[in-house]
Amino acid sequence: MFRSQNFSILLLVLFLAPNSVTVNCRCTDKCGRIKIQFPFHLKNRNLNENATYLPGFELSCNDKHQALLKLPKVPSVSFFVKQIDYKSQQIQIYHPNNCLASQLLALGNSSTSPFRFISPYYGGETSYNNVSFFRCASSSSYSCPILQLDSISDIIDPGILSCTKVRDVLSVQWRFTYDDKTSLFLGWSNPNCGQCEAQGKKCRLKSDGTKEEIECFLCKTNKISTSTLVLIVAGTIICLMLLVLLAFAMYHIYRYFKTKGEDQDRIEKFLEDYRAMKPTRFTYKDIKRITNGFKESLGEGAHGAVFKGMLSKEILVAVKVLNDTQGDGKDFINEVGTMGKIHHVNVVRLLGFCADGFHRALVYDLFPNGSLQKFLAPPDNRDAFLGWVKLQRIALGVAKGLEYLHLGCDHRILHFDINPHNVLLDDHFTPKITDFGLAKLCPKNQSTVSMTAARGTLGYIAPEVFSRNFGNVSYKSDIYSFGMLLLEMVGGRKNTNVSGEEIFQVLYPEWIHNMLEGKDIHIDIDNEGDMKIAKKLAIVGLWCIQWNPVDRPSMKTVVQMLEREGDKLMVPPTPFDSTTSSSRNNNNAVVPSRHLNFELEVIPELE
CATH class of the missing domain: 1.20.5 (Single alpha-helices involved in coiled-coils or other helix-helix interfaces)
Structure with missing residues (x-):
């Protein structure tokens, strides 16, 4: 085909x-870039043996492919041709060494028939002028030994004083323009071929007429x-x-x-x-490509492993591959739905997710500093301890993130898993709350939620989540977890103990409380300002872990407490000692703790 x-x-x-x-039309010829056609013709080159040529329009072409025009009545004068405009019937002349004045001196006021000097800048009219020619020594500043000066010029170059006047010529037809003294224009009126050019045709003399009669024709081809x-x-x-x-x-x-x-x-x-701040859905093939085949692991938690990935050269991500794909995946759907509604500086942003068969994954921004967990250390551990000012900033950031979850969204979002592993730190150690797999949504006017089973990380779970004898489960459960996080930041020790998980949840806060009252070992802090920060974090943390949810402050109040000076905060009563649970050591009066108002907002629970 x-x-x-x-x-x-x-x-x-x-x-x-x-x-x-x-093929190429033989009605024209060329010399360099100059197109040559009637009324001009090249010397010793006939385009047509039967053509009639006009005197005075003969051009010659030198070995440098430069076209020259010799005037019929002044054969000693040759002008170099710069361009020819057949439509307006003008020819521009110049001298290659910018010495046009030498040719004009030889021309004088002789006739230039069939041409006349014109000025295209003044409507193509001929203007008459008186000029003077000077001969200058080769050592002068002028490039040409012959210099022309118009008699009407008001400006005289001082350098001309070293030149000798050669000749005055009156009533010449040419005049250089102010901005161009290197070229002049000649025009011709007969034969008038401008009309033929305007029609896209060529011009020639009539074969049966006189030399003034012309005709237009279409150029023949071969x-x-x-x-x-x-x-x-x-x-x-x-x-x-x-x-x-x-x-x-x-x-x-x-x-x-x-x-x-x-x-x-x-x-x-x-x-x-x-x-558009919306999470993108990826396929499992995309997840493998993003993580380069799960090449670089960032860690592994209770819900799955985290891998480093790259969406582009500028966007690095952390991909959390969930290992529990049994059931209907409610936790996964819950996290995606929750994270898609959250946009806050202290809450990690969900970039995308994967729900491809049994494969489920979450894609977040990558935080090279990892989680807060690896920075929880005593002050004397210089390699891991961040410093009290930075710890205070991290605590305040987490508090603002929780405040946003509780009050800043369309629905109240309860996290239920606040712990150091779920607080990520960016390059500037700005905290980001993450892992919403256990989160629950509820209306803002509802404070309590129904729970079918305890959820959270051991050591950070509020008492009422284990047993309703302590109160209803509400957003105060997040505040308890945050309080345990603060106490762990102060003490620099983990909140769980594998040898005594069931009792260490109580022992650790009691140790912090005894430390504030001087009953236990103090943390070695040299700087007075750092001591105030540590004391403030400890006091706020103890207020947040009150066993009765009603006695815990709201996150809005917690933020206010962290932003104020620690000296204005009072140590809350401890629930760990039977004597102090009913009365204060420095006060014989029995005052139930839920009625104390140490400048804290008490939020009533819904029964």
């Missing part, structure tokens, strides 16, 4: 070529020779073959980019969602 198409094209070219294909036709056909076939090869290559390129197109579309969709 391809060969038959080539043969048909070849026959078509052979049939149409003698009637339609043309038919293509057989050898030229063969070259054209061969070139056509080669071009067709190249087109087929190009189409074949383009098809393979198209297939390649079509294969990669889905990935590119997903990237574009992700970037669109990224700007």
Whole structure:
């Protein structure tokens, strides 16, 4: 089929070529870049043996392909031709060494017939002028030994004082413009071929008329020779073959980019969602590509492993692959739905998720500093301890993030798993709350929620989550977990103990409380300002872990407490000692703790 198409094209070219294909028109000639046609002609080169040429319009072409015009009545004068405008019938002349004045000196006020000097800047009119010529020594500052000066010029170059006047010429037709003293224009009126040029035709003298009569005509063309036709056909076939090869290559390129197109579309969709603050859904194939086959692990938790990934050269991510894919995946759907509604500086942003068969994963921004867990250390551990000012900033950030979850969203979001592992730190150690797998949503006007089983991390779970004897489960459960987090930040020790998990939850806060009252070992802090920060974090933490949820402050109040000076905060009563649970050591009166108001907002629970 391809060969038959080539043969048909070849026959078509052979049939149409003698009637339609043309070669270079012989009504024109060239010298360098100058197109030469009637009324001009090149010396010793006839375009047409039957043509009649006009005197004075003969041009010569030197070995440098420069066109020269000799005036018929002044043969010693030659002007170099810069360009010819056949429509406006103007020819621009110049001298290659910018020494046009030497030719004008020889011309004087002699006749330039059939031309006249014109000024295209003044409507093409001829203006008369008196000029003076000077001869300057080769050592002068002028590039040309002959210098022309207009008599009407108001400015005289001081350098001319070293030159000798050669001649004054009156009533000359030329005049240099102020901004161009290197070229002049000559115009001709006969023969008038401007109208032919405007019609897209050529001009010539009538063969049966006088020398003033002209006619317009379409330039004749020559038919293509057989050898030229063969070259054209061969070139056509080669071009067709190249087109087929190009189409074949383009098809393979198209297939390649079509294969990669889905990935590119997903990237574009992700970037669109990224700007719109919406999580993107990825396939499991995408997750493997993003993590480079799960090459670099960032850690492993109770719900799954975390891997380092890259969406682009600028966007690094952490991909959490969930290992519990049994059941209906309510926790996973819950986290995706919750995280998609959250946009806060202290809450990690969910970039995307994967729900492909049994494969489930979450894609977050990557935080190279990891979680707060690896920075919980005593002050004397210089390698891990962050410093009290930075710890206070982290505590305040987590508090503001929880305040946003409780009050800043359309629904109240209860996290139920606040612990050091779920607080990530960015490059500037700004805390980000993460892991919403156990979160619950409830209306803002509802403070209590129903719980079918205890949820959270051991050591940070509020008492009422284990037993309703302590009160109803509410947003105060998050405040308890936050309080345990603060106490762990102060003490620099873990909140759980594998040898005594059931009792250490009580022992650790009691140790902090005894430390504040001077009954136990103090933390070694040299700086007074650091001591105030540690004491403030400890006091706020103890208020947050009150066993009765009613006695715990709201997160709004916690933020206010962390922002104020620690000296204004009072140590809460301890529930760990039977004597202090009913009365204070420094006060014989029995005052129930739920009625104390140490400048704290008491939030009533719904029964």
